[in-house]
Amino acid sequence: MKVPFMIFTMIFVAIALYFMQFDLNDFQALNKKSEKFFKNVKSSIQYSMTNKDRAIYEDMQEDNPADIMLSNGELIFNNMGGEKKLASFLEIKEKDLPKYIAGFPRYNEKIGMVVGLDQVIQALAYDAGYKKTRLSSSSMFSVIAYVKSLANDERININIKENIHLYESYTLGKNIFHMKRGGRGLSCFSCHSQDIVDRVLRTQKLPNLGDRGVAAGATWPAYRMTKSSLRTLQRRFQGCMKNSLMKVLPLGSAEMVALEVYVTKKALGHKIAIPGLKR
Numbered sequence: 001m002k003v004p005f006m007i008f009t010m011i012f013v014a015i016a017l018y019f020m021q022f023d024l025n026d027f028q029a030l031n032k033k034s035e036k037f038f039k040n041v042k043s044s045i046q047y048s049m050t051n052k053d054r055a056i057y058e059d060m061q062e063d064n065p066a067d068i069m070l071s072n073g074e075l076i077f078n079n080m081g082g083e084k085k086l087a088s089f090l091e092i093k094e095k096d097l098p099k100y101i102a103g104f105p106r107y108n109e110k111i112g113m114v115v116g117l118d119q120v121i122q123a124l125a126y127d128a129g130y131k132k133t134r135l136s137s138s139s140m141f142s143v144i145a146y147v148k149s150l151a152n153d154e155r156i157n158i159n160i161k162e163n164i165h166l167y168e169s170y171t172l173g174k175n176i177f178h179m180k181r182g183g184r185g186l187s188c189f190s191c192h193s194q195d196i197v198d199r200v201l202r203t204q205k206l207p208n209l210g211d212r213g214v215a216a217g218a219t220w221p222a223y224r225m226t227k228s229s230l231r232t233l234q235r236r237f238q239g240c241m242k243n244s245l246m247k248v249l250p251l252g253s254a255e256m257v258a259l260e261v262y263v264t265k266k267a268l269g270h271k272i273a274i275p276g277l278k279r
């Protein structure tokens, strides 16, 4: 009974391996072709759209559908005490908020961890009597987007040497970015390294996360056209993890915050423009 089953399993594994190989070869061949074809296309351009979709994209750039979500975020934020409360929580002057926001994620002594803006807002919300604030809720996304937009036009100024906690978080983020995980043994770096940037995967150009025009750390939260919703940077990471068969890490975990630190550092010096608009 057991022998035929083993033979069956071996044949099955052999076939699966063959197809995985085939898939990879296919991907490489496609990349070679597309490399030639797309040589002149700039990475920041959202090119793989129909003309009709492109027209919508351009309209949306003038009039980002997420603006209304930010207004909603502003209302909720003001109910929690607004900028005054946030500044006092962070122990800084209200007028210094924009510059300070442009340096997140940061180590926060009260919370005792390196945190993203979302976790600071979660703490404020808790103080204001909102007992259930899921980091993944759409109202939370709206508030984060609004608060980060207070720093619009400031340049990302994260300083990973500010303290040992942030430096350790950066190092962890770098490791996770390069760590091969999941069903395909891919890392973030497999698709977002300098030498593969601009190649095409599933009709999308692989973005250099720190490039002008992408600068992920400065342009998320963003409205994602394909999801018709406002998403945060960590939520975007989760999308990539899911697509590349990695175990999806929870929002706000030390690992996710570390990835955000690492990716934000790549956008150092880029101007913040929230809400972003992404395909």
Ligand code: HEC
Residues within 6 Å of the ligand: 177, 186, 187, 188, 189, 190, 191, 192, 201, 204, 205, 206, 207, 209, 214, 215, 216, 219, 233, 236, 237, 240, 241, 243, 244, 259, 263, 278, 279
């Ligand atoms: C299999 C390839 C692949 C892997 C692995 C991958 N990504 Fe991506 N990623 C993409 C593609 C393709 C896009 C662009 C999709 C688009 O334009 O809609 C993208 C987009 C992004 C963006 C948005 C960029 C922007 O426009 O602002 C971020 C941020 C990102 N990835 C982070 C990550 C992180 C972090 C990891 C590791 C956990 C990761 N990616 C793993 C393929 C990948």
